Amino acid sequence: MTSTDPTLRPLPRTSDNALLSGAGDGTRVEFRGIVKDYGATRVLHGVDLDISPGEFVSLLGPSGCGKTTALRVLAGLERASSGSVVVGGCDISGVPTNRRDLGMVFQSYSLFPHLRVLENTAFGLRRRGVGRAEAARRAGDALDLVGLGDLTARYPHELSGGQQQRVALARALVTEPRVLLLDEPLSALDAKVRVQLRDEIRRLQLRLGMTTIFVTHDQEEALAVSDRIAVMNAGRIEQIGSPEELYLRPQTPHVAAFVGLSSVVPGVLRAGRVSVWGHDLPANGEAPDGEVAVLVRPENVVLHRGARPEGGGVAAVVEESTFLGSYRRSLVRTADGVLIRVQHAAGERLGYGDGVAVALRDEPVTVRPRG
Amino acid sequence: MRSALSPSARWIIGVLVGTVFAVPFVATALFTLTLPDGSYSFERWLALADPANAARYAPVWTGLANSLVLAVVTVAIVLFLFAPTLVLVALRFPGLRRGMEFLALLPIAIPAIVLVVGLAPIYLTIGRTVGTGAWTLAFAYGVLVLPFAYRSIQASIDAVDVKTLSEAARTLGAGWPAILVRVIAPNLRPGLLAASLISVAVVLGEFTIASLLNRQVLQTGLVVVNRQDAWAAAIFTLLALTFAFVLLLVIGRVGRVGTGRNTP
Numbered sequence: 001m002t003s004t005d006p007t008l009r010p011l012p013r014t015s016d017n018a019l020l021s022g023a024g025d026g027t028r029v030e031f032r033g034i035v036k037d038y039g040a041t042r043v044l045h046g047v048d049l050d051i052s053p054g055e056f057v058s059l060l061g062p063s064g065c066g067k068t069t070a071l072r073v074l075a076g077l078e079r080a081s082s083g084s085v086v087v088g089g090c091d092i093s094g095v096p097t098n099r100r101d102l103g104m105v106f107q108s109y110s111l112f113p114h115l116r117v118l119e120n121t122a123f124g125l126r127r128r129g130v131g132r133a134e135a136a137r138r139a140g141d142a143l144d145l146v147g148l149g150d151l152t153a154r155y156p157h158e159l160s161g162g163q164q165q166r167v168a169l170a171r172a173l174v175t176e177p178r179v180l181l182l183d184e185p186l187s188a189l190d191a192k193v194r195v196q197l198r199d200e201i202r203r204l205q206l207r208l209g210m211t212t213i214f215v216t217h218d219q220e221e222a223l224a225v226s227d228r229i230a231v232m233n234a235g236r237i238e239q240i241g242s243p244e245e246l247y248l249r250p251q252t253p254h255v256a257a258f259v260g261l262s263s264v265v266p267g268v269l270r271a272g273r274v275s276v277w278g279h280d281l282p283a284n285g286e287a288p289d290g291e292v293a294v295l296v297r298p299e300n301v302v303l304h305r306g307a308r309p310e311g312g313g314v315a316a317v318v319e320e321s322t323f324l325g326s327y328r329r330s331l332v333r334t335a336d337g338v339l340i341r342v343q344h345a346a347g348e349r350l351g352y353g354d355g356v357a358v359a360l361r362d363e364p365v366t367v368r369p370r371g
Numbered sequence: 372m373r374s375a376l377s378p379s380a381r382w383i384i385g386v387l388v389g390t391v392f393a394v395p396f397v398a399t400a401l402f403t404l405t406l407p408d409g410s411y412s413f414e415r416w417l418a419l420a421d422p423a424n425a426a427r428y429a430p431v432w433t434g435l436a437n438s439l440v441l442a443v444v445t446v447a448i449v450l451f452l453f454a455p456t457l458v459l460v461a462l463r464f465p466g467l468r469r470g471m472e473f474l475a476l477l478p479i480a481i482p483a484i485v486l487v488v489g490l491a492p493i494y495l496t497i498g499r500t501v502g503t504g505a506w507t508l509a510f511a512y513g514v515l516v517l518p519f520a521y522r523s524i525q526a527s528i529d530a531v532d533v534k535t536l537s538e539a540a541r542t543l544g545a546g547w548p549a550i551l552v553r554v555i556a557p558n559l560r561p562g563l564l565a566a567s568l569i570s571v572a573v574v575l576g577e578f579t580i581a582s583l584l585n586r587q588v589l590q591t592g593l594v595v596v597n598r599q600d601a602w603a604a605a606i607f608t609l610l611a612l613t614f615a616f617v618l619l620l621v622i623g624r625v626g627r628v629g630t631g632r633n634t635p
Contacts, residue, residue, distance in 0.1 A: 077538050097541040108532060110539035114557040124543035168539075175544065 026054030026211040027088040027178040029074065034083035036069055036235075043069050045235040046083065051213065056205050058214045058222035061232035062258065067215045070232075071181055074213065076100050088178060098127075103172030107184040109164040111156040117143065117167050118152035124175040142174035143167070145204065162193035169201065173208065180205070182214040186221060198225055219259050223247065231255045249284055253368035256285070256295040263301070263340040267294040267367065274367050278312030282364040292367040296360060298329060298343035304357040313359030316340065321350040332356060396612065403605050415602045427599060431607050434592025437505035441588065442574040444509035446567045449520045453513070454563060457521070458555055461528050462537060475521035478514050483579040486511070494584055508586045515580070516573045520566035527562025531555075572615050 029051040036044035044066045051057050059067035072078040074085050076097035084093045092100055103124075111120050121139035122130075130138070143149050146166040156164055165185055172180060182201070186194040202225040205212045216222050222229045223243040230240040231254070239246060239255045250256035267276040269292045274283040276294050283294075304313065316332035319339070328346045333339055340358055350356070376384070404411045418424055460467050478486070490511050497507050533555055540550045556563065578590035589611060597604035 075538075075542055077541070097538075098544045098546055100542075101544075102542060104539070104542040106535055106539060108535050110532070110535045112536060112540075112554055112558070113531070114560075123540070123545075127540075127544040127549060171543065181542075 026052075026209050028053050028086075029179055029211055029213070030086040031070065031074070032084045032086060034070065034073055034085070035081045036066070036073060036078065037081045043235050044073070044080075047235075047237055049230055049237060049240065051211060054209045054211055056202065056212045056214065056225060056227045058216055058226040058229045059232055060216055060219060060222040060229050060258070062217060065232040066235040067217075067232050068183055071183055071213060071215050074179070075102055075104055075181055101175075101177050102179045102181055103175060103177035104181040104183065105165070105168045105172050105185040107187050109156070109161070109168050109188070111164055111167055111171075113156055115155075116152065117148065117154050117156070117159070120156065120167055121152075121171045121174055124171060128175065139170070139174055142170040145173070146170045146200070160193075161189050162197055165189065165197060166200075169204075173204070173210075178211070180210050180212040182212065184215055184217070186216070186218070194221075201225065223259070229259075231258060233258075249364060250295075250366045251284060253285060253293075253295060253366060256366035261298050261341055262295040262366075263298070263338075264293050265296055265338050265340060266370070267292055267365075269367055274365060276312075276360060276365070277314045279360045279362070281360065281362065283367045284364055285366045285368055287367045287369045291370050293370045295366040295368070296340065297363075298341040300361045300363045300365070301340055301342040302359045302361060303330070303332075303342045303344045303348070304359065306355070307357060311359075313357050315355065315357050318350045318352060318354040318356060320352065332358060334358075396609065399605050399609055403602050403609065416606055419603065419606060428596060428603060430587065430592040430595040431589065431603075432592075434587050434589040437587055438575050438589040440506050441509050441512060442571045444506050445512045445516060445570045445574050448509060448513035449516060449524075449566050449570050450563060453517070453520055454524050454556075454559065454566070455551065457524050457528060458533060458551065458559075461533050472521065472525075475517045477517075479518045484583070486514070487580055487583040490580070490584065505586050505588065508581060508584065508588070511580050511584070512570075512574050512577065515577065516566075516570040519569040519573065523565035523569065524559065524562045527559040531558045533558070568619060571618060575611055575615060 029049075031047050031049040034044050034047040035042065047066070047070055049057070049070075059070060061067050069078060073080045074087075076092070076095065080093065084091050086092070087100070087102075112123065115123065118136060118139050121142055122135040125135035125138055126132070140149060140152060143152060146169055148163060148166050148170065151159065151163065156167070159167065165188075168185070185201070186198055189197065198221055201212075201214075205225075214222070214225065223246075226243055228240055228242055229246050230237045231246060232238065233252075233254045239251045241249075246255060246259045250259060256262050265276055267274040269275075269283055269287055269289050271289070272283055274281055274292060274294055276296075281294075283292075302313075314334050316334045319331045319333050321328060321330040323346060326346060327343055328348060328350075330342050330344065330350050331339060332342060342358060401411075403415055404413065406412050406414065419428060457471070460471050494507070494511075497510065501507060536554050536558065537550050540554045545554065575589055577588065578594070581588040582591050582594075589607075593604045593607055596607070
C-alpha cells in the first residue's frame, strides 16, 4: 500500500465475515530479472518489479506484450527461463503451483462445470484438508462477500457471466491466499457489469488488504483501480507509476500512446522544451534536440471558434465531432494535414467543415524522435 | 439449438431406422421359436437351462465368462491408460495430437489377420511371462478398441477447456491426482462412458483375433455350439445383443445422473 496517498488506505474491516476479520496486511512480491523464452522467441526480457504488501498493481499493455506470461510465471503455470520470483521474502521459483498459496481468477471464468457454486467455492479449502462442514461455512461466507450467498446451489451454467466471475473471485479469495492474481477477469463481460465488478474487486481488495496483481489491456480499468500500473511493451516494463504519473507524465511514446488518447503533431525540441505552433512547452521523453513528434492529449488542446488566438495556435477544419455525454470529442485537421483530437464542452456543437482554431495548454507533453 | 426437423418427420425417421434394426432381431427370434411343424414354442430356449445339455453349451458359458473378464480389463486399459494419455497430450503435448490420432486409427486400417501375425510373437512372450489366460487377450483388445475410444474421449476433451480447468485447480491447491479424478474425469464422463460401452461391445463381438490366437471367448464359443445346434447359437446371439442394449441404456442413464447439466 502506498502509504503517502490517503485515498489508498484500507477500508475499515468488519467482523461480519470470516474473510474480513482475518484480513492481513498483504505480502511483498518481487519479480527479479524474469526472462521467458518460447523456443527462439523471447517474450519477457528481464522483468523487474517490486510490489509492496497490500498493493494493487496492474500490468497493462497490448496483446502479446508479455503481461499474462509474467502473471503465469508468478503463479507457477509457466517456468521462467531465468530470474526468480520472490513472495514474502522466499524464492518460490521452484515451488509447484499448488503449493504457492496464490489465488487466481481467469478470463474464461474457469468454474468447474460439474460442481455447484458452493462446491466450486469450497474446492480450494477441501484440497487443503478443511472439513466438509467448515469448508461449506467458509465458502458461504466468501459467497456472501461477493453478493452471491443465495445462489450456492446453482451450477455454473445457470449463472450469468458476471455471476460466474464473482464465484471465481470468491473461490480465489476463500483460501485467503497471500497474493491475488487477476488475469483479465473482466474481458468477457459486458460494459456495465465490467465497471460494476471492477469497482467491487477494488473495494474487496482494499477491505482484505490483499496484494493484488491485475492483468489488463484496458487502460481505463487499470487507471480506475490500481495503486500503481506497470505499462508493458514487447516483454519489458516501459514505465511503472501511479495512474496519475502515467497519464500526466508518460516517460515513453509507447506509454503516452497506450495510456489515454494522444494526437501526434510536429514540434522542435531544444533544451528540454518543445516549440509547437508558437507554444513553448516542457517536454518528457527521450529525443535529440531538433525536429520531434509531440504527443498531445485531447484535454490539453483548446478549441477556438473562428480566428487563431493570440500567443500560439493553428487554424483547422472539423472532420468529425462525437457527443460523449458530459463532453464532446472532435477531430480537426490543420492546414498542413495534421489530425488532432480535441476534448471540449458538450454544448459546443461543431459540424463537418466548420473552421476553428486550436491551441495548446501550458502542460508537459511527451516527445519522440520524428520518423 | 432447435432441431430443423418437425416432430412428425423425426418420428418417421425413427420408425424407419428402428424397423431396419428390428427386422434381423425379429427374424432371429422367430427362427429360434419356430418348430419344424411350423408352430411356435419356447422349447429351445428352455433347453438352454436343462442340466442334460450343460456339456453341450459349456463352450458358450466359458467363452462368455472369459469375454466379461476381457471386457473389464479392456475398459480398465481404456480408462486408466488411454484416457490419461489423451488428457496428458491435450494439456502438455498438444503438438502430438495428430500423431496420436493417426496411431489410434491404425487398428481400423490394419486387417485383423495382419494384426494377429504381428501379435503372435508378442503373445509367445506374454504367455511365457504372465501365462496364457484368456484375460491376456485384453492387451490386443486394448489396441483394437483404440479408434472408437479415441473418438469418444477426444470429443469430450474438445468440449471442455481442460487446460484452464486444470490450471484453476492447481492454483487452488490441487495436485495432479486430484485434478484428474475430481476435475477432469467428471467433465469427461460422457466420453469415458461411451468409450467404455463401445469397448465392451467390441470385446463381446470380437472373433478373429481370439480364434487365431486360440483363446476361448463368447464368439468362438458360439461358433463351436453353432456346429451342433444352430438354434442355440441364435438364442445366445440374441441374448448377447439384448445385454449390449441394456448396457447401453444403463450407461446412458448413469451418464446423465449427477452431471448437473440439465438439458434445456
